[in-house]
Amino acid sequence: MRERSTDFTEPRYESSSDSVCIIPARGTSPDFPKKNFKPIGGKPLVAHTIESALDAEEIDDIVVSTESDELAKIAREYGALVPFLRPEQLSEPDVLVTDVIQHTVSQLQEREMSTGIEITDETPIVVLQPNVPFTRPEDVDAAVRKFRQNSDSAVISVKEERDYFWQRTNGHLTPMFEERTVRSELEELYRETGSIYVTKQAILQGGTRVGRDPSYIVTDTLSAFEINSLVDIWLAERIHExxxxxxxxxxxxxxxxxxxxxxxxxxxxxxxxxxxxxxxxxxxxxxxxxxxxxxxxxxxxxxxxxxxxxxxxxxxxxxxxxxxxxxxxxxxxxxxxxxxxxxxxxxxxxxxxxxxxxxxxxxxxxxxxxxxxxxxxxxxxREEFADVSPSISEEVEKVLLTFGGSDPLNLSTRVVTALVDERPDYEYRLILGPDFSDWDELNALEPEVRDKFEVLTNVTDMSELMKWADIAVCSGGRTVYELAATGTPAAVVTQNDRELERMETLAADGIVEFVGHGERTEASEIVDVVVDLASDYDRRQKMSKRGRDLIDGNxxxxxxxxxxxxxxxxxxxxxxx
CATH class of the missing domain: 3.40.50.11190 (Rossmann fold)
Incomplete structure (x- = not known):
């Protein structure tokens, strides 16, 4: 959403907005006086709807229609436009919201040069009610997008209800359900929440903001929660906490x-x-x-x-x-x-x-x-693994080794020693976790081995290290799935029995190369798998794709x-x- 000034003392010439949001907010409400000023979480009620609109990606301009100077000031403080006050008679109890919206659209069209808001016949007009403080921006966006798909119909927000509803007919109650059963099996009914409407001028000119055959989006319970009494304010405070x-x-x-x-x-x-x-x-x-x-x-x-x-x-x-x-x-x-x-x-x-x-x-x-x-x-x-784009090199040069936070079997020392001995030409990075305890054995390695690999601790950029590697060797925990998400081919050695079954499954699906349990596997076996994988570019490409297909990040x-x-x-x- 682009930022806008609230200073309208000078004419402004800007590109037309794709959509405009109108929030009709009375300064006084007949059933609940000064409702829109009531604080929830330290903010006036109307401010919550303004913030929902500001967070919606599909809204460009936000206008509050009110007759109250005090409410207009609050609306501006929270980021809405209030380029005019509406007449007092449009805030009377019997005035329909549709009349208020039509008046607001007409005034905005007259003030196009100063506000920079152009409303055409096809402009989506989003109406958000100020007494619905928990309107979700995602729902607003969904409603606008649905309207764009078929702008001949308005879009309304509804709440799905499954309950034992009755209607009064000729003084008697008639069930709206065929038989009493568990609620989940009842036919759903839809209640108009009043929180979100998306419409356009042609529909408004018919005397309604909904039209005859509206589309709809289904919202959740709290997104449909309305403030109409002091009890509602108390409940909203608890929800907000x-x-x-x-x-x-x-x-x-x-x-x-x-x-x-x-x-x-x-x-x-x-x-x-x-x-x-x-x-x-x-x-x-x-x-x-x-x-x-x-x-x-x-x-x-x-x-x-x-x-x-x-x-x-x-x-x-x-x-x-x-x-x-x-x-x-x-x-x-x-x-x-x-x-x-x-x-x-x-x-x-x-x-x-x-x-x-x-x-x-x-x-x-x-x-x-x-x-x-x-x-x-x-x-x-973790967020760092989102949207990682792998690059599989035809020639393997870089190998990453990581065996968990403690590495109880000291696979780090065993595997890096064997790999360096077999393939000293590779570049190695060894990640050690905070509870690794075999430093003495690792540091006792001969200099010609120890100088061939870099030791990393307190790692904060794991995804970048995985992207760096052509092949990884790891234990069978979460790291396997992180490597799959980054598309890094991996050879896996488990450190406990509970990892065995799932690693065998991943290997059968061609996602990893499973070597075996660390207690029952020789270091030379691990080296053989790594060298064999390094020589098979096609297999590494397939492993990378299958891993990314397995983990979608959602x-x-x-x-x-x-x-x-x-x-x-x-x-x-x-x-x-």
Whole structure:
């Protein structure tokens, strides 16, 4: 959206806008006096709708129509245009919104030279109501795009309802449903929310902003939430505060750091979408994970005992993410006393049967439970891995080695020694995690070996290192999927038994070269696989493509959508800014 000045003292000559948003806002409302001035989250009600319009990509100009000097001042402070005040008679209780919109369009056309806003017969006119504070910019954009596809019909926002509705006929109630059944099986009805309308002059001139056969977009519960009373204001304040979200996660040592990075990625994504309070609970026996979380600005409550159930409950959470591998049945069951939504990540323990949602991106399952989601579609990647464009070199020159946060089998020393001995002409970079403990053995290597590779610690640009590499050698954790996302061919050596099955699956699909379990694999076997892969340019190209096809980068959004669904019982949306 382009910025505009609110100074209209001089004529302005600018290109016409593609769309104009009109927000009709009375200075006084007959049923709820001064409604549009009421504060929610420290901002006047009307400001929330203005900000939704400002965040919408499909809106170019935002105009507030009001008769109030005070409300006009507020609207300008928050970025809207108020080039004129409408007549008092257009703010009377019986005046239709359509009349206000027609007046606003007429006045803007008269003031085109000073405002720079040109409204043609085909200009999308977006009407947003000021008493719907949580209108989602994405919904506004969807409505405008739908209107552009068929501008003969207006677009309205609706809310899907499945309930036992009745209508009064001749003094009697008649059911609007055929039979009583579970709500999810009832035929859906659609309620006009009043939050979003997209129309044009020809439709308005017919005396309505909707027309006879409107198109529609379906919004969620909170996007349709209206303010019509003081009780609504109180509810809106609570919605605006957002939920308390607790992450129970450990990282470092034998666990690696993947769990911590996953939770940090989810936390950052949630913070970008909504107001909330985020807390972490971690076992103090894993200080590396705690240090990383705190370095990102989050507070960490130390878990005591290791489950941390008492600490989680003390935080009064609305949502709990459990990312601790194998949860206990009793622990998860106890958390239900908090009434929080419980989401388990990468969990194969007994507790998953008691979670509200289970998301296991690294494990496949035949479970038919509708609240269990398995497979790489739900893999959560850090932002740095988005939209990486690989380049597969015909000749291999650069090899990246990375074996997790702790590398308990010390594959780093074994594999780099064997590779340097076999192919000293390659350029090697070895990434060591924060809990790598075999420095003495690594530093004891002969200078002719040690000088052939670069050691990297505290890495902050993993995606760039993966792009740099022609081939990677790694363990069987999250790094495999990050390499797949970057299109980097990889040879994999697992460090534990739980990684075996999924690596065998990825190898069968031609996505990685799986060498075997590190405890049962000789370093020479790993070298043979790397050398063989380096000699097969066609195979590396195919591996790169298959890896990128497997990981589309939308896992984080799918997990957020799942969280929204279970909280609101809607298709999307929950707490919003």
């Amino acid at each position: 957002g939920p308390t979200i607790v992450f129970r996660v450990d990282g470092g040592g034998d666990l690696g750091m993947g769990h911590v990075y996953r939770c940090l990625t989810i936390a950052a994504e949630i913070e970008g979408l909504l107001n909330c309070r985020i807390q972490f609970v971690s076992n103090p026996e894993y200080p590396a994970g705690i240090e990383k979380i705190e370095s990102e600005g989050y507070t960490v409550v130390r878990a005591d005992p290791a489950d941390g159930i008492d600490q989680i409950r003390s935080l009064s959470p609305d949502i709990v993410f459990l990312d601790v591998l194998n949860t206990r049945e009793e622990a998860v069951h106890t958390l239900h006393d908090t009434s929080a939504v419980i989401i388990n990540l990468e969990d194969m323990g007994a507790g998953l049967e008691h979670a509200d949602v289970v998301v296991n991106a690294l494990y496949e399952s035949s479970s038919e439970d509708a609240n269990q989601f398995f497979g790489p579609d739900y893999l959560i990647l 896992g984080i959004q799918r997990v957020i959508d799942i969280m929204n669904d279970v909280i609101t019982n809607d298709d999307d949306g929950m707490y919003v800014r």
